[in-house]
Amino acid sequence: MHIVIMGCGRVGAELARELEGRGHSIAVIDRDPTAFRRLGSRFGGRRVTGLGFDRQTLEKAGLAEAGAFAAVSSGDNSNIIAARVAREVFGVENVTARIYDPRRAEVYERLGIPTVATVRWTADQMLRRLLPSGAEPLWQDPSGAVQLSEVHISPGWLGHKVAFFQERTGVRVAFLTRMGEAMLPTSRTVLQEGDLVHVMLPSDRVAEVEAACALGPEEERA
DSSP, X not given: OEEEEEOOSHHHHHHHHHHHHTTOEEEEEESXXXXXXXXXXXXXXXXXXXXXXXXXXXXXXTXXXXXXXXXXXXXXXXHHHHHHHHHHTSOOSEEEEEESOHHHHHXXXXXXXXXXXXXXXXXXXXXXXXXXXXXXXXXXXXXXXXXXXXXXXXXXXXXXXXXXXXXXXXXXXXXXXXXXXXXXXXXXXXXXXXXEEEEEXXXXXXXXXXXXXXXXXXXXXX
């Protein structure tokens, strides 16, 4: 897919190189043209000079055709404005913003913009939010029989209780990440938009579980 990244600091440059290495087309936006040096000579994507929340700049970066947008500049306000423009004006589905102030992050999550607070940031977390498909293994027991994975769930599961999700998919929900904070769910916990779901499952059932999570309960039943 085509992915637009706003901000070419160390985080933005690392994301751009990693995503390009995975076969995606990348456009990087930064108001300082010298920042593109961090991308290196092998980077083949677009380098767009301008403000990341300016509509013409975003159009030049190809946001209208993008499948994901990451705002990782050094300013909270710029990141959240750009993320909202990407979501609300251009209709990009996978949008995430880096936020330095963790107190703001919760507010922006409620506005429907997934955020990653800088103090908890890792490139791996950002990649999972931008490319939320399949099961991402986090841990595996020494025998290789059981693993802890982060799974992408279909919107059809939202509003259902964890107990129902476990029963239908055959996994055990270990914990959820909600609004940037880990939580241990009970059987009555209801899955919400923006939840990152971490499950324990047999390693030989990964493909089966991925398929069940990708389908909502109604689709699964059909």
